[in-house]
Amino acid sequence: MMRIRFSFERKMPLAYISHLDMLRLFLRALSRSRLPLAYSQGYNPHPRFTLALPLPLGITAGEEYGEVFFADKIMPDQFINVLQPQLPEALVLTGSAAVDPEEPSLASLVSAASYCCTLKSSSSVTVKLELLQAALDRLMAKEEILALRKTKKNKTTYTNVRPYIIEVSVKNADQSKLLEFSLLLQTGSQGGVSPGYVIGQLEPEPGAGNLHAYDWQIRRERLYFKQNGSMQPLSERR
Amino acid sequence: MPAIESKLASILARVQKPARYLGNEWNSVHKDHSGVAVRMALAFPDLYEIGMSNQGLKILYESVNSRPEMLMERVFAAATDMEELMRQHGLPLFALESQRPLADFDVIGFSLQYELSYTNVLNMIDLSGIPLYSDQRNEQDPLVIGGGSCAYNPEPMSAFFDLFVLGEAEEVLPEMLAELVRLKSENLERKEILTRLSALEGIYIPALYQPVYDKGVLKGLKKLDSRAPVQIIKKAVADLDRVSYPTAPVVPYIQTVHDRAVIELFRGCGKGCRFCQAGFIFRPVRRRSRQNIIETAKALIAATGYDEISLSSLSSSDYPQIDTLISDMKEALSASRVRCSLPSLRLDSYSVKLADQLHQGRRSSLTFAPEAATERLRLVINKNISEEDIFTALGDAVKAGWQGFKLYFMIGLPTETDQDVEAIVTLCRDIRRNFGQKGKRSLNLSVSVATFVPKAHTPFQWEPQLSRPEVLERQQILRSGFKTMPGVNFSWHDVETSFLEAVFARGDRQLAPLIERAWRLGCRFDGWTEHFNFQLWRQAFQELDLNAESYAYRRFSYDEQLPWNHLHCGVNKEIFIREHRQSLAVDLPQRSGQ
Numbered sequence: 079m080m081r082i083r084f085s086f087e088r089k090m091p092l093a094y095i096s097h098l099d100m101l102r103l104f105l106r107a108l109s110r111s112r113l114p115l116a117y118s119q120g121y122n123p124h125p126r127f128t129l130a131l132p133l134p135l136g137i138t139a140g141e142e143y144g145e146v147f148f149a150d151k152i153m154p155d156q157f158i159n160v161l162q163p164q165l166p167e168a169l170v171l172t173g174s175a176a177v178d179p180e181e182p183s184l185a186s187l188v189s190a191a192s193y194c195c196t197l198k199s200s201s202s203v204t205v206k207l208e209l210l211q212a213a214l215d216r217l218m219a220k221e222e223i224l225a226l227r228k229t230k231k232n233k234t235t236y237t238n239v240r241p242y243i244i245e246v247s248v249k250n251a252d253q254s255k256l257l258e259f260s261l262l263l264q265t266g267s268q269g270g271v272s273p274g275y276v277i278g279q280l281e282p283e284p285g286a287g288n289l290h291a292y293d294w295q296i297r298r299e300r301l302y303f304k305q306n307g308s309m310q311p312l313s314e315r316r
Numbered sequence: 317m318p319a320i321e322s323k324l325a326s327i328l329a330r331v332q333k334p335a336r337y338l339g340n341e342w343n344s345v346h347k348d349h350s351g352v353a354v355r356m357a358l359a360f361p362d363l364y365e366i367g368m369s370n371q372g373l374k375i376l377y378e379s380v381n382s383r384p385e386m387l388m389e390r391v392f393a394a395a396t397d398m399e400e401l402m403r404q405h406g407l408p409l410f411a412l413e414s415q416r417p418l419a420d421f422d423v424i425g426f427s428l429q430y431e432l433s434y435t436n437v438l439n440m441i442d443l444s445g446i447p448l449y450s451d452q453r454n455e456q457d458p459l460v461i462g463g464g465s466c467a468y469n470p471e472p473m474s475a476f477f478d479l480f481v482l483g484e485a486e487e488v489l490p491e492m493l494a495e496l497v498r499l500k501s502e503n504l505e506r507k508e509i510l511t512r513l514s515a516l517e518g519i520y521i522p523a524l525y526q527p528v529y530d531k532g533v534l535k536g537l538k539k540l541d542s543r544a545p546v547q548i549i550k551k552a553v554a555d556l557d558r559v560s561y562p563t564a565p566v567v568p569y570i571q572t573v574h575d576r577a578v579i580e581l582f583r584g585c586g587k588g589c590r591f592c593q594a595g596f597i598f599r600p601v602r603r604r605s606r607q608n609i610i611e612t613a614k615a616l617i618a619a620t621g622y623d624e625i626s627l628s629s630l631s632s633s634d635y636p637q638i639d640t641l642i643s644d645m646k647e648a649l650s651a652s653r654v655r656c657s658l659p660s661l662r663l664d665s666y667s668v669k670l671a672d673q674l675h676q677g678r679r680s681s682l683t684f685a686p687e688a689a690t691e692r693l694r695l696v697i698n699k700n701i702s703e704e705d706i707f708t709a710l711g712d713a714v715k716a717g718w719q720g721f722k723l724y725f726m727i728g729l730p731t732e733t734d735q736d737v738e739a740i741v742t743l744c745r746d747i748r749r750n751f752g753q754k755g756k757r758s759l760n761l762s763v764s765v766a767t768f769v770p771k772a773h774t775p776f777q778w779e780p781q782l783s784r785p786e787v788l789e790r791q792q793i794l795r796s797g798f799k800t801m802p803g804v805n806f807s808w809h810d811v812e813t814s815f816l817e818a819v820f821a822r823g824d825r826q827l828a829p830l831i832e833r834a835w836r837l838g839c840r841f842d843g844w845t846e847h848f849n850f851q852l853w854r855q856a857f858q859e860l861d862l863n864a865e866s867y868a869y870r871r872f873s874y875d876e877q878l879p880w881n882h883l884h885c886g887v888n889k890e891i892f893i894r895e896h897r898q899s900l901a902v903d904l905p906q907r908s909g910q
């Protein structure tokens with residue numbers, strides 16, 4: 079049994095397909111590649127393949143992770159060389175490594191993700207950076223940010239998402255026509271929050287312009303795991 | 317084209333399912349527009365997920381794109397949210413592969429599979445910025461052509477089309493395109509080109525004929541050019557092993573209705589059920605050889621990576637030695653762990669055995685179409701299975717561990733009485749009684765009841781559709797019968813939907829303004845319950861003072877001119893009359909009403 083962990087970049091327009099479609103896409107590519115997939119046991123055996131973290135529709139990604147088990151030994155380089163030609167151009171494999179089959183699953187490892195969110199103004203309405211920075215400070219100073227969430231039983235409940243916001247910063251480029259947010263947000267089984275939600279919570283002064291007048295582009299930069307209480311990029315895990 | 321690209325990018329970010337419009341899927345074919353002699357857009361007038369499940373579309377994509385001098389791209393109906401944004405931003409309908417506007421193509425070919433997609437056809441022509449009516453188009457406009465089963469009576473839509481292909485298009489379409497290139501190189505005018513194309517077999521140019529009416533009754537067609545053929549005869553492929561088959565079909569990014577590889581075992585069906593248009597228009601039965609099937613299946617899986625392959629045809633259990641084929645297939649595909657499925661099972665023990673052979677794992681439900689619940693009515697429609705067959709087959713299936721059945725019936729069949737309808741309820745009750753209590757699990761029954769739609773080129777083409785009040789009454793019989801039967805999931809077809817299907821299935825050229833009016837009133841996606849708005853259709857009937865009932869509810873006589881008389885499906889009228897008479901002669905004493 080061989081376990082390969084790999085990273086990949088996901089560009090436009092493949093941000094527009096769902097997590098399930100993405101899984102299907104990889105499985106079909108793997109099947110075409112004829113690499114010796116390992117299958118699960120049971121009634122309906124399926125290939126042992128996972129992606130670390132679902133990506134919301136419309137978001138591109140710089141460094142996503144996936145994992146796949148093989149029945150025979152294959153080399154990490156061979157994996158990339160054989161699989162890449164079976165993938166659409168918008169998916170680029172960026173790294174691969176053999177991982178101990180006993181190591182915890184990717185999904186349980188990932189605890190945060192960093193995002194870059196670019197807001198491009200399509201009109202003359204712009205928000206002053208100082209105001210935005212002030213709004214951001216106010217947001218980060220809050221102890222509680224209550225978000226309405228759906229529970230399993232189709233009810234709604236309020237969750238405090240403030241603890242999930244680890245870092246946010248904003249800068250501008252091109253005379254306020256382009257705003258750039260960097261966010262580090264908790265994610266995974268311990269709870270999380272989406273970058274769009276966080277930015278949507280910003281309230282610049284009245285009359286200062288509205289962030290909805292911008293075209294948003296969100297990119298997930300990297301995935302993180304927790305080590306000794308701090309977040310480390312997944313790529314640093316040995 | 318950066319203009320369309322940047323507009324498209326900002327639109328895509330705002331629609332519900334942007335992946336429908338991406339193109340660039342695995343195996344999609346991208347050719348240089350300037351490097352070919354003729355460019356065709358294949359248009360499917362429904363959502364991407366529906367169109368990409370259509371095998372005919374894949375076959376044509378292959379047959380045209382396998383020729384270096386031609387290219388074919390795909391386009392589907394824009395969902396209503398997409399349409400709104402496209403109109404707002406002035407983005408024309410574009411083909412998925414190159415994102416070029418449809419107006420840039422030489423030919424736009426619509427796949428006409430369902431009558432209730434007609435308003436979508438108009439919407440797509442309009443979104444392309446091309447004049448709706450054939451006679452309004454000029455030399456620069458693409459040819460708008462159509463094919464598919466609705467082309468066997470295309471008359472309601474003929475004013476919007478320049479040309480129809482009658483029959484199986486995989487050979488005749490490339491031939492027609494090649495001829496078009498040749499005629500264009502002679503610098504002929506559009507009208508002359510079309511007239512000359514009518515010399516090809518299976519090609520119908522509606523503008524070459526004019527219907528003659530006498531007091532609103534169709535008397536026949538007048539030829540407007542002496543070169544127009546009196547009758548257009550459908551084209552059929554002679555040997556399936558000798559035409560190209562799509563072994564590397566486009567693999568969609570998103571889930572479609574049939575999300576699997578498909579290998580066609582044979583074309584046509586020898587059963588001759590009298591209501592079934594497919595059974596007549598796809599004659600004769602032509603088989604693909606076993607070796608070809610296995611080889612094609614292997615190539616399909618290698619090129620797509622699908623984990624399931626469907627052994628498809630109108631009645632797959634009828635393939636000779638299908639059991640051997642299935643075991644050969646399983647062996648050939650064992651390395652890639654591909655599942656096989658049989659989509660259309662006959663209701664008999666043999667078919668149940670096949671399903672067992674195919675299906676490991678959980679056996680959830682098997683689908684059958686008895687169509688009618690009494691033996692008499694099954695004789696009328698020529699669906700010859702006995703009650704005993706049904707119970708033996710279902711018994712075998714239950715023994716093999718199947719946990720449920722999905723059963724398809726029809727109401728409104730010729731000679732049907734209330735007793736025949738009540739018999740559907742009784743049959744299902746008996747099935748539950750016989751098989752429901754075995755073991756711990758109860759049997760799941762899902763019963764779907766459609767309303768009979770008389771179709772052109774069938775022995776029932778002269779038969780009227782059951783009138784609205786009677787349909788409602790019979791649906792009520794079923795509803796109250798099934799209400800007291802737990803564990804049965806009963807569904808039925810909307811009466812107005814079936815009515816419109818019948819109107820267009822037997823309609824003539826007078827219906828074109830109606831379809832246009834309904835589309836202008838906002839009708840789209842009429843086949844979708846959430847979009848269908850019969851009020852708008854009723855308004856269109858009234859505004860145009862059209863008696864739509866006469867198309868659906870009137871009995872046509874043997875000697876009247878049927879709107880599709882000039883189109884020949886390969887089966888002679890005498891055979892239809894004979895079949896029709898035989899059906900009416902079944903067990904006369906039990907008939908009522910007539």
Ligand code: SF4
Nearest residue numbers: 585587589592595630
């Ligand atoms: S209903 Fe089915 S079995 Fe009958 S003729 Fe049509 S395709 Fe064949």
